[in-house]
Amino acid sequence: MADHTVIDSRGAYLEATEAIAAGTGPIAVDAERASGFRYSQRAYLIQIFRRDAGTFLFDPPAVGRFDELDAAIADDEWVLHAATQDLACLREVGLDPAHIFDTELAARLLGMPRVGLGTVVEELLGIHLAKEHSAADWSTRPLPEPWLNYAALDVELLPDLRDAMAALLAEAGKTEIAAQEFDDELQRDLKPARAEPWRRLSGVHSIRGLRNLAVARELWLARDELARQTDIAPGRLVPDASLTAVARILPESKRALASLREFNGRASRTELDRWWAAIEAGRTTTDLPVMRGNADSLPPPRAWADRNPEADARLKAARAAIAELSERVAIPVENLLTPETLRRIAWSPPTDPTAAAIGDSLAHLGARPWQIEATSQVIAQSFVDAVQKADDPAEADS
Incomplete structure (x- = not known):
């Protein structure tokens, strides 16, 4: 495998920017942090690959801001694996994509049982991708050559992986679902402020x-x-x-x-x-904390049977219905609808829990249009079933 040069000067960075801008197709991007070693979550290596341009490994602390590169490629599609892990540290240096394709999220939507990059690459591309340096201290300088080889391969395979996954999503009728999920990743507040x-x-x-x-x-x-x-x-x-x-x-x-x-x-x-x-x-101190930190939090589900039996019945019925839907459409339960969203709708349903009213509540809770379309009727029917079961002693005892 060829040696890789780390770009650690403004001049080399600007030359690389021109080369990347002249390439073709989507931009494969990855970032390496030093989680578990450093306090900050900054990027200590940014890898970029584009067809007809090549592979580029950047040293962010040395380069500084990446505004010129962002201006050149921000409107192109960027391919990342588990984008939510990297978007914050990329934005910190001025790299902020307008369109992404997340291969980890695509694997989830395709119902793949394991979604790690190495596993997905091996299954879809037939290439074994070693992941022995994933937990390394990337603030190390100089970076060892084996680490750089590992980092380069991570992005060099992403465009081919993206194409294979796009074809599978289209075949499964999930292209629009994926588009909504990718857009949600970009719009989501990746680091919501915590009061405590x-x-x-x-x-x-x-x-x-x-x-x-x-x-x-x-x-x-x-x-x-x-x-x-x-x-x-x-x-x-x-x-x-x-x-x-x-x-x-x-x-x-x-x-x-x-x-x-x-x-x-x-x-x-x-x-x-x-x-x-x-x-x-x-x-x-006279400023004593309260035992529960979030006044908006719901009771743990194990306490629902005593504190709110009707909500408990709704939640159990809805969980079963969503699990069955998950199997049918080959999308994990947590991607169909987050457990927190399902708990909230079960605890405080609309006064008239029709599919339309539940859909409105789901939208208010942040569900995407495809999730609402897929789950609102299922949840509404499960709530009806829960009431009927409670009203029918024979069925309640079954």
Whole structure:
């Protein structure tokens, strides 16, 4: 395999932009981050392939903004695999496509049982694609040649994969479905703001007591600040399990914290003053968190039978009906309609739950037109069946 040169200067980048603009067909794009190693989700390598142009590997920290390239190709179709993972870091450097073809999402819509790039490429193109460097630290400099070969192959196969999938989508009558899904990916807010991001702390639901929860919050905020300052992934400083252990135990002194076996990580002792200050802030704050972070959240479905039996019956009937539809159309349940959307419509259905009224509610909840067309009548009928089953003692006991 040929050696690959990483483009790390403005001059080489501008030359590459001209070559890519002169190519033909869709633009294959991929990005490599350093998730799990760095705090930021920035791209540390951007790969682009276009027929009649070739393969280009860019070093984003060295190149800077990609506005000239975006202006040259933004209106062309870009091919990505699992676009939602890459769009944010591409937009961060000025690359913002108007049209995409997501091969991972297409695989889901085609009902393929496994949708990883390597698996899909092997099934549709008959090429084995090794994925041994997918979790590498791409902030490493210089990047090893095997990593670059891996990165280049990721995009070089995408146009052929896109063509094979487009033909299968057309054959299955799913071309318009895919178009709506791809457009939704582009329009979706990829990083919705969280009012309380500390609640992402793994194990936070095991913490009892508002004071303990306040300590967990302050520890998370202290770690996040340090991670941002050092550009190191938070979990590499102190793992989530250590923070939740401290919040549950609430050590009485800095010495007790230092001797706590459950508290570990590379920064657990070097930043001991930081963690102790966070614990004390949590102990003394008057701004105590509530046990549930999202007032708009629904109860867990396991509690519905007691809290809202009618909604529970609707949800169970609708789930069964959607699962049957999923099998029939060979589209995964979660792509037909998100579980959250189905739960919300079952918990608070329209007053008159006709197919049209349910369709309006689904649209309000963000469902795409094809999803509404596919599921609104099915959901409406399942709600009717749930009521009839509840009204018929013999059927309810069956």
